[in-house]
Amino acid sequence: MNALLEVNDLKTYFYTADGIIPAVDGVSFKIDRGETLGIVGESGSGKSVTARSIMRLVPNPPGKIINGSILFKGENILTKKEKQMRMIRGNKIAMIFQDPMTSLNPLFTVGNQIVEAIIIHQHVSKREAIERAVEMLKLVGIPSPEKRIKDYPHQMSGGMRQRVMIAMALCCQPDLLIADEPTTALDVTIQAQILELISDIKEKFNMSVMMITHDLGVVANIADRIIVMYAGKMMEYGDVEDIFANPLHPYTKGLMESIPRISSNEKRLKSIQGTLPDLTQDFKGCRFAPRCSCAKDICHNEEPPLVQNGSRIVRCFQYLSGGDEKYGKSS
Amino acid sequence: MEEIAKQTGLSKVSTHKSKNQIFELLKSIKRNKRACIGLVIVAAVILIALLAPIISPCDPYKQDLNIRLAEIGTKGHILGTDEYGRDMLSRLIYGTRLSLLVGFFSVVFGLAFGVILGLLSGYYSALDTLIMRVVDVLLAFPGVLLALAIVSALGPGLVNVIIAIGIWSIPTVARVVRSTVLYIKELDYVTAAKSIGESDSYILFKEILPNCTSSVIVYATMRLATAILSASTLSFLGLGAQPPLSEWGAMAATGRNYIYQAPHLTLLPGFAIILVVYAFNSLGDGLRDALDPNLKNAI
Numbered sequence: 074m075n076a077l078l079e080v081n082d083l084k085t086y087f088y089t090a091d092g093i094i095p096a097v098d099g100v101s102f103k104i105d106r107g108e109t110l111g112i113v114g115e116s117g118s119g120k121s122v123t124a125r126s127i128m129r130l131v132p133n134p135p136g137k138i139i140n141g142s143i144l145f146k147g148e149n150i151l152t153k154k155e156k157q158m159r160m161i162r163g164n165k166i167a168m169i170f171q172d173p174m175t176s177l178n179p180l181f182t183v184g185n186q187i188v189e190a191i192i193i194h195q196h197v198s199k200r201e202a203i204e205r206a207v208e209m210l211k212l213v214g215i216p217s218p219e220k221r222i223k224d225y226p227h228q229m230s231g232g233m234r235q236r237v238m239i240a241m242a243l244c245c246q247p248d249l250l251i252a253d254e255p256t257t258a259l260d261v262t263i264q265a266q267i268l269e270l271i272s273d274i275k276e277k278f279n280m281s282v283m284m285i286t287h288d289l290g291v292v293a294n295i296a297d298r299i300i301v302m303y304a305g306k307m308m309e310y311g312d313v314e315d316i317f318a319n320p321l322h323p324y325t326k327g328l329m330e331s332i333p334r335i336s337s338n339e340k341r342l343k344s345i346q347g348t349l350p351d352l353t354q355d356f357k358g359c360r361f362a363p364r365c366s367c368a369k370d371i372c373h374n375e376e377p378p379l380v381q382n383g384s385r386i387v388r389c390f391q392y393l394s395g396g397d398e399k400y401g402k403s404s
Numbered sequence: 405m406e407e408i409a410k411q412t413g414l415s416k417v418s419t420h421k422s423k424n425q426i427f428e429l430l431k432s433i434k435r436n437k438r439a440c441i442g443l444v445i446v447a448a449v450i451l452i453a454l455l456a457p458i459i460s461p462c463d464p465y466k467q468d469l470n471i472r473l474a475e476i477g478t479k480g481h482i483l484g485t486d487e488y489g490r491d492m493l494s495r496l497i498y499g500t501r502l503s504l505l506v507g508f509f510s511v512v513f514g515l516a517f518g519v520i521l522g523l524l525s526g527y528y529s530a531l532d533t534l535i536m537r538v539v540d541v542l543l544a545f546p547g548v549l550l551a552l553a554i555v556s557a558l559g560p561g562l563v564n565v566i567i568a569i570g571i572w573s574i575p576t577v578a579r580v581v582r583s584t585v586l587y588i589k590e591l592d593y594v595t596a597a598k599s600i601g602e603s604d605s606y607i608l609f610k611e612i613l614p615n616c617t618s619s620v621i622v623y624a625t626m627r628l629a630t631a632i633l634s635a636s637t638l639s640f641l642g643l644g645a646q647p648p649l650s651e652w653g654a655m656a657a658t659g660r661n662y663i664y665q666a667p668h669l670t671l672l673p674g675f676a677i678i679l680v681v682y683a684f685n686s687l688g689d690g691l692r693d694a695l696d697p698n699l700k701n702a703i
Contacts, residue, residue: 128599134529163600170599176592180614189610190600241600 076103076144077281078127078249083141085119085126088134092353096122096136098305104249109275109282111292111313113328114302117349120285123302124251127283128168129158146248164194167242171254173234177226183210183237184222187244194245209240213270232263236270243274250275251283256291268295289332293317301325304349304360311385321387323365359389367391432694439690445683453500462491464498464650473666484668486659492668495650496676502651503680506566506635506644507628513570515624518577519616523608525578526585535578542575548634555643562651565644569631580623584616618695625691629684636677652677 085097097119104110112120125131126138129150143150145166150158162168170176178186187206191197197205203222210218213236226234235255242250252271256264272295275282284295292299292313299316301309301324309322320326327345347364350356359365362372371390380392433439452459462481468489476484483492525535542550554568588594589612597611636653638644645651647658652673659669 130595130598159601159603161601162598163602168596168599170592170596172592176596178593178597178611178615189602193601238596241596245600 077106077146079103079144081142083126085122085131085136085138087136094352095305097126100307102300102310104281104283106281107279109284109296111296111299112285112302113287113289113292113299115287118302119305120302121253124253124285128162128166163190164245165247166249166251167247168251168253169238169242169255172258173231173238176238177234179226182223182225187241190241191244205244209244213240231259235259235267246278249281253285289328304352306360306388309387315385321382321392322389323367324361429694433690436690436693438686442683442686442690445679446687449500449680452497453504456497456501460494460497462494464490464494465648466490473662476668483672486669487662492672495655496672498650499652502645503632506562507632510566510569510631511573511624511627513566514573514577518574519581522578522581523585523613526582527589527608539575539578548637551634551638555638560643560646562645565635565638569634573627577623580619581616584619585612588612588615622688622692622695625684626688629681633677633681
């Protein structure tokens, strides 16, 4: 079966006054129909830029996709004209954003905004569009949608606004939903509701979902496969159970260890020492090496390749076959 | 289906909202004394301009050489008469019409071009440099000098004054709009609009422009004051309204010849200009306080 979305060696660089920032540097993955892919990583690791590259919404300048291909249903999105892209955005690939407080236009009613989204892609009358909008609001669990459709964004809570955003994204029944940290700005109970809503709707419409988050708890619940990103590079890629049961990359291990456990008696939360490297600097070796507890000489001098390890891919010398001699005995 | 459309009735919602908003606006202006005074004067001036033929006691152009340069308080001519015996009060009342007309149209002219240029240069970074350098050139001329130069080139007359002051307003309007656009276009709801496949023109005019209106309204109100003042200036210099039109600036200019015998010929139009300019400025200030969400939170 052909994958719904296939990203090959995507490179999106930002050309700034301080130098070139390789925000996304050679990322490849694919999403099958009905699959949920989680992309995890800390701030600045290139998750959102990957998502926006797929939507072709990277601000240009300074951003530019300089390499790679993005095949959506077998067609390369990167060679499409802006006009064709508009037919895809919202219609085939839809996106929800991190902050529901700012992602709705404060000057229009939510109904107005959903109706607008429906009318662009579907040749329906305004009345039918309104009817659809009410249906969508009902679907995302907003009580008495006929009344709520007349509300302005400021009359709704964060969770409700995120539901409206989801309704807007889903109104044309896209094949792929990109959720860019959809729950970060919400509190925990609302978070759970929104995640549940997304997976319900995914089942209902047989959609694929790309879930971007820095919260491992979120992906554990919802994703089939995950990508761990660090400084624009893919560090680990595999099934969610495998990665949670047995993280291979030291960075993934570090992330797992930093999840606070309710049973633990430790006073301080664990964290990974250090911060992301300055991406404008030329970098030799593994980007994680300066923070890695098992870094060896080679890690500082040579960039590790992506290593296939069973069903998983990991970017670390440890798992390179015959890499042991090169890497030295692993601790 | 009709049920739902009836229940939701999106078109009704918007009128309901704008009424509410105007009410809110009036409420916050009411709290501000200066803005309140400004609003009252502006309303009065507009009313006077509209009702000029009804409320003015005489024909402003009817000469009566028997009572030239009559003083303030003369019977039948409360504010006296000018050098041709024309009733000053009537001339001032008709002057409101011209001043408001010139102010309004020149600001509309400036806004029409300024807003479009500002939107384009804020949204398309490729056009930004080009438009902003042209704007820089226009801004490099000291205010009235630019209007003066344009009127001299086009020839005297009220229409040309409107065009000149309009052109002079373009660069500042463009700057104001551009800066707002630069901020708004980065907001999530604009990206969200793009992500549902909206076209550029829709985003510019339906998403971004409505969010610029508050700064544009404030600027336009303030600009009206400047426009009225500059129109009078140009008329005073003989480049605007031509005699016998009863324009305040022109009235002050001709009255200057009689400043020793009949100072009210110059002073009255001068006061009228001051009053209107002050009123529009205070109203603009009040509107800014009312419409600026940052200031609103601060209070």
